[in-house]
Amino acid sequence: MRKITIVGAGQAGLQLGIGLLDKGYSVTAISNRTGEEIARGKVLSSQSMYDMALGHERELGLAFWDKDCPPIQGIHVKAGNAQIGTLLDFRARMSANGQSVDQRLKMPKWMDEFQRRGGNLVIGEVDMDELERLTESADLVLVATGKGELGKLFERDALRCTFDRPQRSIALTYVHGMVPRDDFNALNINLNPGVGELVHFPGLTHSGPCDIINIECVIGGPMDRWDAVKTPAEHLAMTKALIAEFFPGEAARFENIRLTDDNGILYGRVAPTVRHAIGVLPSGRKVLGMGDILVLNDPMTGQGSNNAAKGASMYLDAIVARGSAAFDDAWMDALAAQYWDYAQWSARFTNAMLLPPPPHVMQFLGSCAGNASLAATFADAFNDPKSLSTWFYDPEATLRLLDNAAVAA
Template identity: 45%
Template sequence: MRKILVVGAGQSGLQLALGLQSHGYEVTLMSNRTADEIRSGRVMSTQCMFDTALQHERDLQLNFWESQAPKIEGLGVSVAAPGSHDPGPTQRAIDWVGRLDGYAQSVDQRVKMAGWMETFAQRGGQLVIHGAAVGDLDYFSRTYDLVLVAAGKGELVSMFARDPERSPYAEPQRALAVAYVHGLGPRPEHPEYDAVRCNLVPGVGELFIMPTLTTSGRADILFWEGIPGGPLDVFNGVKDPAEHLSLTLELMEKFTPWEYARATQVELTDAGGTLAGRYAPTVRNPIGRLPSGGLVLGVADVVVANDPITGQGSNSASKCAAAYLASILEREDKPFDEEWMRQTFDRYWATASHVTKWTNAMLAPPPEHILNLIGAAGQLPPVANRFANAFNDPADFEDFFYEPEKTEAYLASVAGA
């Protein structure tokens, strides 16, 4: 029986550990927190998982919350009308909702990671509650056939060198601020089904709103992404959750009044329901070398960390876990050597590269043909639907998004249909 160590108990680390466990591998999982500490702690992320990523969970029968979590059937885009931001835009230049072919869902990672961790232990997995340092991995690497590093923050990430060719940004491109709330009113347009809302405020940033399942049931996530140094970049140093929420709402009233109108009665889900921070989007070398010469393989955010502007983090983590699981199973009893590690990462990069390209494009000011595309989606439902479904399969953007000629040809074909 092959012995595998997974360091980090997030979406990818846990999905991979549980998947390997179900195939008879002897798996040890290292987490710096217990399930109870995760469940009662601060929110860790925003997450909206689309159909392909959800299917990876279903395939492993880990979709424990599928019947409880809101079914997200649409994805809407609004663009604030240009004009004075003092007092700010009062209307939208663009507003539409595309329908998803397969529904998306969001489960608070405190709920999911705590539940999955308990399941892993109940199924006989070895759970080690300990923050791992490089020295620990040096020791462990001698007793395991493979060490996977899925802890996206802290000292371990420094083992994986930045890949400058795949990392165009050296600095964070957005300041992030998240609030989980109860009491958000329904969307005035199509309130009969749940949708994610993407509100773009040119030159300022973005507000995303997504229905979720949290520790206290159904809720909504209010998520600001502010251009650094701009009017949304005001959460740094705000420690009080109530102050964080009131700042969130103040900015909604100023920059997205159509969303603020349904947020006048909201309250935080819990004292841990806020999060703020920033990080530079980075692709890293997937192989880490230990002082003793042993090798470890980086997983998900450790090796490909994109800005959350395209909502791909948990989707990419799920897809990475699925790709790595397939590569490990195919390897059977052969050694997990450096060449295998590189091929395993390349298999994941085949999908991740599309996410990175699209995300980095969305962080830049949109060129004219993209504004035309987003505008046309308001008149042409097939365009809105295709744009929405590309969140599930970002590779599709290659055919209609990046090059003005392809965008124009696509819009002409839909308009003429």
């Protein structure tokens, strides 16, 4: 029986570990926190997930919240402000629903499921010396966390990084009491050019259905006021104040929101980063990274958990296909290239949303308001960012798409 050790027990690590257990592998997963500590702690992310990624969970019997979690049924995109007026306003349903389950619910349940299926769950910190010991006893060691010195094992890939610093300061807030939409549950993306974005969508947390708010503030801009916020009450007050000032058309829905709990808040800055996939230990032994440690996106388009789920499925197939052969450098390189072949498109999509759109993208987005097919095409890109690869970044290809859509209409 081949032995696999996974350092990190989040979306990528646990999904892969459970998949490997079902295939007859001996799997150890190492977490620096117990399930109870995760459940009692601060929210970990916003984790909006879409059909392709959710399909991988369902294949493994891990979709425990399908009946309880409010669906994300489509998108609603708005852009503009009082000075320049409305630039964009369109909505579209997705081909299949998404959902967002608080990882404080999800990860403890998955940790229990991992153990129920025969996995060895270890609680503890892993430093470089411990990682060396782990490589001595396992056929393959995967690192699915960038905590502490482990993240330094995986060098930044400067050629694949669009940015070298965070592009937004981000405030995450889980709330009850939002006024529902009158059409469908949406991933709402509101853009105030040069100021930042208000992104929100329905989710599920400890206390039931909720709404999850990401306020993305251009660093140094007028919404970048979060350093002075010290308490949960101040966090909620700042959220409401910024929405009222910079997204007044949305403010009525937020008037009576309240925190789901005092731990339902998070603030920070994310530097979008791509790293090399293979980490070389002092002994010369090698470990393979996965998930956010390899491709870390700003949460603007919600691709982090989706990448983790898709990558875990890809890794599962590659490990099983390897049979009894060694997990050597060539195999690691090939798997890393396969993952990047897909994940690059989520990075490119997210990074494009952080920058002022070029004229052909504005023309496309502007056309979505009057063309349901184009709007649906953009809505489904959140599920599969690679679907944009043949046209969204190419002005001529985009114009051909628009011409064809006009003819079809």
